[in-house]
Amino acid sequence: MNLTLFVWRQKNFDDPGKLEQYQAANVSPDMSFLEMLDELNEQLVKEGKEPIAFDHDCREGICGTCSQVINGIPHGGQERTTVCQLHMRKFKDGDSIYIEPWRAKAFPIIKDLIVDRSALDRIIQAGGYISAHTGGVSDANAILIPKPDADMAMDAAECIGCGACIAACPNGSAMLFTAAKVTQLAMLPQGKVEAARRVCVMTDAMLEAGFGNCTNHYECQAVCPKGIKVSFIAKLNREFIKARLPL
Amino acid sequence: MILDGKCPSGPLADKWSMHRQNMKLVSPANKRKYKIIVVGTGLAGASAAASLGELGYNVESFCYQDSPRRAHSIAAQGGINAAKNYANDGDSIYRLFYDTIKGGDFRSREANVYRLAEISNNIIDQCVAQGVPFARDYAGYLDFRSFGGAQVSRTFYARGQTGQQLLLGAYSALCRQIKLGTVRMHPRTEMLDLVVVDGEAKGITVRDLVTGKIGCHVADAICLCTGGYVNVYYLSTNAQGCNVTAAYRAYKKGAFFANPCFTQIHPTCIPVTGEHQSKLTLMSESLRNDGRVWVPLRKGDNRPPDEIPEEERDYYLERKYPSFGNLAPRDISSRAAKEVCDEGRGVGQSGLGVYLDFADAIKRLGENVVRARYGNLFEMYERITDEDAYKQPMRIYPALHYAMGGLWVDYNLQSNIPGLFVLGEANFSDHGANRLGASALMQGLGDGYFVIPYTIADYLARTSPGRVSADHPEFRRSTEEVAAVTKRLLAINGKRTAKEFHRELGKVMWENVGMARSEESLKRALSIIPEIREEFWKDLKVSGTCYELNQELERAGRVADYLEFAELLALDALNRNESCGGHFRVEHQMPDGEAKRDDENYSYVAAWGYRGPGKQPELHKEKLDFEHVQIGTRSYK
Numbered sequence: 001m002n003l004t005l006f007v008w009r010q011k012n013f014d015d016p017g018k019l020e021q022y023q024a025a026n027v028s029p030d031m032s033f034l035e036m037l038d039e040l041n042e043q044l045v046k047e048g049k050e051p052i053a054f055d056h057d058c059r060e061g062i063c064g065t066c067s068q069v070i071n072g073i074p075h076g077g078q079e080r081t082t083v084c085q086l087h088m089r090k091f092k093d094g095d096s097i098y099i100e101p102w103r104a105k106a107f108p109i110i111k112d113l114i115v116d117r118s119a120l121d122r123i124i125q126a127g128g129y130i131s132a133h134t135g136g137v138s139d140a141n142a143i144l145i146p147k148p149d150a151d152m153a154m155d156a157a158e159c160i161g162c163g164a165c166i167a168a169c170p171n172g173s174a175m176l177f178t179a180a181k182v183t184q185l186a187m188l189p190q191g192k193v194e195a196a197r198r199v200c201v202m203t204d205a206m207l208e209a210g211f212g213n214c215t216n217h218y219e220c221q222a223v224c225p226k227g228i229k230v231s232f233i234a235k236l237n238r239e240f241i242k243a244r245l246p247l
Numbered sequence: 248m249i250l251d252g253k254c255p256s257g258p259l260a261d262k263w264s265m266h267r268q269n270m271k272l273v274s275p276a277n278k279r280k281y282k283i284i285v286v287g288t289g290l291a292g293a294s295a296a297a298s299l300g301e302l303g304y305n306v307e308s309f310c311y312q313d314s315p316r317r318a319h320s321i322a323a324q325g326g327i328n329a330a331k332n333y334a335n336d337g338d339s340i341y342r343l344f345y346d347t348i349k350g351g352d353f354r355s356r357e358a359n360v361y362r363l364a365e366i367s368n369n370i371i372d373q374c375v376a377q378g379v380p381f382a383r384d385y386a387g388y389l390d391f392r393s394f395g396g397a398q399v400s401r402t403f404y405a406r407g408q409t410g411q412q413l414l415l416g417a418y419s420a421l422c423r424q425i426k427l428g429t430v431r432m433h434p435r436t437e438m439l440d441l442v443v444v445d446g447e448a449k450g451i452t453v454r455d456l457v458t459g460k461i462g463c464h465v466a467d468a469i470c471l472c473t474g475g476y477v478n479v480y481y482l483s484t485n486a487q488g489c490n491v492t493a494a495y496r497a498y499k500k501g502a503f504f505a506n507p508c509f510t511q512i513h514p515t516c517i518p519v520t521g522e523h524q525s526k527l528t529l530m531s532e533s534l535r536n537d538g539r540v541w542v543p544l545r546k547g548d549n550r551p552p553d554e555i556p557e558e559e560r561d562y563y564l565e566r567k568y569p570s571f572g573n574l575a576p577r578d579i580s581s582r583a584a585k586e587v588c589d590e591g592r593g594v595g596q597s598g599l600g601v602y603l604d605f606a607d608a609i610k611r612l613g614e615n616v617v618r619a620r621y622g623n624l625f626e627m628y629e630r631i632t633d634e635d636a637y638k639q640p641m642r643i644y645p646a647l648h649y650a651m652g653g654l655w656v657d658y659n660l661q662s663n664i665p666g667l668f669v670l671g672e673a674n675f676s677d678h679g680a681n682r683l684g685a686s687a688l689m690q691g692l693g694d695g696y697f698v699i700p701y702t703i704a705d706y707l708a709r710t711s712p713g714r715v716s717a718d719h720p721e722f723r724r725s726t727e728e729v730a731a732v733t734k735r736l737l738a739i740n741g742k743r744t745a746k747e748f749h750r751e752l753g754k755v756m757w758e759n760v761g762m763a764r765s766e767e768s769l770k771r772a773l774s775i776i777p778e779i780r781e782e783f784w785k786d787l788k789v790s791g792t793c794y795e796l797n798q799e800l801e802r803a804g805r806v807a808d809y810l811e812f813a814e815l816l817a818l819d820a821l822n823r824n825e826s827c828g829g830h831f832r833v834e835h836q837m838p839d840g841e842a843k844r845d846d847e848n849y850s851y852v853a854a855w856g857y858r859g860p861g862k863q864p865e866l867h868k869e870k871l872d873f874e875h876v877q878i879g880t881r882s883y884k
Binding site for chain 1: 297312313314315316317318319321322331333369372373374375376378380381382383384385387405408411412415418419420422423425426434487488520521524525528626627631633696697744747788791795796799
């Protein structure tokens with residue numbers, strides 16, 4: 001099939017950037033979206049033009065590196081699918097496709113479709129962990145965890161930290177990302193010890209990084225490639241209130 | 248040179264604890280005076296950086312990704328082994344050790360493997376303490392499952408994303424240290440050279456992938472945790488960015504590269520669809536617990552799978568290996584798949600595929616149980632192939648997956664260059680000629696959490712901190728060299744892209760140095776690779792400049808190294824005139840097609856030393872002594 005692409009090109013953070021038009025010819029339906037861009041880039045390099053810079057790595061939907069807004073939807077709109085797992089059979093011959101970077105105040109653009117997501121690392125650095133030392137811990141089976149709790153912790157832990165939730169949110173909120181980590185650790189006995197402090201420092205870090213607040217649009221859940229649910233945001237709020245209420 | 252692995256003497260079970268008693272320590276007050284560089288943030292790198300930072304060392308951590316949470320350990324699906332014997336099925340440290348040695352076809356170092364089995368239990372404890380949400384049973388205890396190459400159930404898992412959860416656990420420990428200021432993180436930074444001063448590793452030269460700036464970092468010791476090199480085959484299950492550059496450039500600075508020909512081909516990957524293919528996706532080996540592998544009995548049988556009656560199917564793994572069946576080790580399963588496809592019995596459009604069928608499992612367990620076990624894998628399969636594996640069998644084919652070979656290290660994980668330590672997949676030490684499933688995660692975390700914190704102290708205690716400073720001429724020389732290579736890549740201005748060269752190299756490697764290797768094919772590869780390399784340096788086209796984010800330039804640098812490294816790999820495969828594990832020389836096979844080892848002549852580690860451009864590398868040998876296990880034929884029948 002043949003496609004018309006409109007791709008966001010921006011040399012660096014200070015460049016205003018603009019959409020540029022490209023033709024992608026002979027696209028096979030078996031190609032992944034990124035393989036389609038690979039082919040286009042090969043062609044651009046040969047023509048002596050600057051290829052389109054985009055982030056990607058594992059190409060199997062787990063590392064969370066790929067990050068493109070396709071036709072206005074982060075990751076392109078196929079349910080529970082990252083850009084790298086989106087296949088061209090989902091498009092039709094003659095389609096026009098608009099490709100843009102994640103857009104959020106906390107994600108400055110580095111080049112073309114590549115943004116700086118280090119703000120997400122800073123939220124985890126603030127307290128998204130259990131302060132366990134290496135060594136000197138108890139036997140793994142000394143901590144019994146009810147299966148439903150372990151399952152829910154795992155549901156939350158599936159977050160790949162891609163940032164689509166933020167790109168989809170009109171407030172640029174990182175609430176779903178933060179809630180997933182808060183919930184994972186709060187569901188586990190070994191994580192409860194620091195739960196109160198954790199939710200406070202992580203939400204502080206979230207606001208400090210320039211992420212907005214949650215006003216229940218649910219756009220985050222709709223685009224999440226791992227199906228992380230907004231009910232975790234409710235859990236985050238409960239944890240937050242518990243932590244802040246005087247005893 | 249005959250290499251010494253420096254394994255401690257004494258009974259196998261006491262070696263590590265005795266060795267720990269004997270190693271030197273660095274006092275708490277002195278630790279912060281030592282700077283340690285850790286390159287890579289996968290399981291080995293993240294766990295090492297976190298643990299060393301926590302001990303009080305001054306750690307600098309580097310990764311090429313935008314965040315340390317993204318290294319390719321994250322993609323490991325199936326699980327992690329440990330000798331907990333929670334299943335009460337006869338497992339023990341010795342049995343895990345023995346299975347690993349046997350799985351590696353008696354080409355790994357006994358003492359290292361025993362240590363790995365010994366610390367396997369601590370790893371599970373550590374991960375649980377960090378909040379890794381392992382699968383649990385209804386009583387709240389850890390759940391476990393069986394895995395290829397073992398007759399006990401010792402594999403712990405977190406759905407189909409065990410690697411992700413373990414990596415995020417290590418990442419969280421690393422983040423905690425970053426916050427505490429003991430680790431300084433350098434994301435989007437690629438190591439391009441090792442700096443050796445007076446014979447000891449004292450720094451690295453890196454390129455900032457955003458600004459293009461080339462600079463040096465000085466340290467008292469370096470840990471390379473930079474993963475494997477199977478992207479030298481172009482198509483593999485590795486991430487796009489996985490590369491051999493850091494390890495290869497350390498090799499060019501004098502570190503020995505051991506057993507590069509030991510590569511693993513994973514039997515259960517999704518088959519290739521065309522020239523555009525950029526990577527291959529693995530379907531967890533755990534699928535083989537419930538899926539049955541088969542092809543049509545008859546050559547060229549093109550009927551859809553549901554129209555092929557039971558008696559016209561060949562469940563070839565169950566037929567050939569009755570006691571292990573569909574759980575036969577990876578190399579054996581992969582070669583068996585290639586054989587049936589070579590016979591013309593392969594399935595799918597290309598004929599390069601075999602069925603992995605869940606119909607019986609669904610009948611026996613119900614679709615819900617199968618969905619609970621493998622739901623995410625079935626979903627992934629459908630996204631890529633547009634086929635529903637609940638209704639029709641999956642199609643799978645082997646693909647390059649893991650590198651058992653790597654930089655040579657002694658028992659302390661120190662390379663032949665003092666101060667240079669190599670951890671995880673980047674070293675060669677634990678998996679011999681073939682790695683068993685669910686052992687890579689174990690090794691990466693074992694090295695990082697429980698080995699390096701002890702062994703690095705023994706080295707540091709013998710040096711004074713900050714002995715070398717950044718104004719040493721070696722650092723300037725290294726920066727200039729790296730800058731010169733970068734400029735040279737940009738200056739060629741030919742017609743072909745780095746990707747085209749990489750793809751061409753990959754085909755040569757897959758065809759000649761792949762699953763079945765012969766003297767003839769290896770010699771062919773050794774004559775073609777230099778031609779491609781020459782062409783590369785004449786006709787490469789790289790866009791842009793070196794003073795900006797330039798992904799083409801990054802790729803070109805990595806491909807340049809693959810083009811040299813590929814030759815080393817093929818040379819090692821040619822030198823090893825025997826079959827063992829994942830290294831299969833067609834000249835050496837049993838009457839039934841199994842690998843035939845030559846213990847008399849090849850029971851050694853082949854460690855190659857660089858001697859300069861265009862010169863044949865020098866072969867150093869480390870003899871493998873088996874004091875505690877009886878070397879046997881690796882039979883899975």
